[in-house]
Amino acid sequence: EQETVTGLFSKDCILPCTFPPGDDEVIYWKKGDKNVHSYYYQMDQLERQDPNYRHRTHLFYQNISHGNASLKLSNLTVTDEGSYNCYVGTQQTKTEVEVTLRVRVCSYYALEYQKTDTERTLKCYAFLTYPAPRISWAQGNTSTQETGREDTRDGVLYSVRSDQNIMNTADPYYCHIHLPHEEWTGEWKMQDELSTVGGSSIVIPCEYSSNTANTEGFSVVWTLTRNAVISVLASFNGTSHSYQPRVEINQSDFSLILVDITPNDSGEYLCNISTPHNTKLTVRTLQV
Known part of the structure; x- marks a missing residue:
């Protein structure tokens, strides 16, 4: 038997x-x-x-x-x-x-976007994997080398952080994590700038595919980066939560609704849509 x-x-x-x-x-x-x-x-x-x-x-x-x-x-x-x-x-x-x-092994993965005054960086993480993961990057359709890396061990398990500097915001960037029984993809994309006037309302769309929204472990997080400070605005993981006044997530398409806009609302808005197998980061600049 x-x-x-x-x-x-x-x-x-x-x-x-x-x-x-x-x-x-x-x-x-x-x-x-x-x-x-x-x-x-x-x-x-x-x-x-x-x-x-x-x-x-x-x-x-x-x-x-x-x-x-x-x-x-x-x-x-x-x-x-x-x-x-x-x-x-x-x-x-x-x-x-x-x-x-x-x-x-219950491994997990993440893609993080950081912006300073001078540069934009992506950090791709694989936590607690076995064996060691292979991480590859692409800019548009062209494969590209990582610009930094950190490896750590926890007993027999591996954790890796791989960095990529964003040179051209017109291109999407992809991080692929390869393991024998699992593949994970992170994607970063910058959309066209939005502009509006004070006192108005605006809807900032977020790209996602409808079959993704039905996946177990699906989540959405909206953040705002302004003067190198990141604020979490709202999230959705089956139910929606708002963490700042004047913002909410539209539960049908996960766009961000912003009302009574002030000049302080200017900045980079990031929509993070994640499932266990992929993460999609969509960035839009709002100019008030």
Whole structure:
């Protein structure tokens, strides 16, 4: 028999193994030539257990007599991935079960935009991945090199920050994060400048695709950058919240509604639309 189990990094999981109930059970769990867990004479026999599994394995002792030799493996790590063999011998039968374990890491990603008086920068983040991610950048249709980078390790997991200076605001910029089982994309784009007069109202649109809005983990955040100070204006993640007076998000298209405008409302408005697999940053300058 063959089964596949997916567990979460640092959590517990159960490797299933059942057998026809019998007398004098002998249970061996192995991974290749490593002894993961042994049980006979009605008790655990762990003298030869591989040190990587010390204090992390557990059988369901009350259920062994009913034909259950499943193994609970605690505090999963990426090196636990692979193929496990469960052997059970009784006076009556012999049973072998193969279980493939995959360990999933809950990684997350972000694209951040920063503006100073002299330059605009994008920072692309991959947090807590395994293995190390590959990060690539494109300006329009042309691939481009990162302009800065920082790598850190947390045990076996990797975190990377990759920077890109924005040279031409007419082009969109893309950050692609590549991992064996996952791809993530961040996009930055500057739209045409808007202008209005004091006392009026304005709607600042935000680009998004309608199928994105139905994704689990969908969120929208509007911020304003003015004189190098960033203010969070409003957000939406199933319900909308306003953090400043005179602003609200239109829940049908996630545009920003701004009323009773004053000259202090001038600045760069950033709409961040994110799902677990991508982030889209749209920037518009408002001149009052």
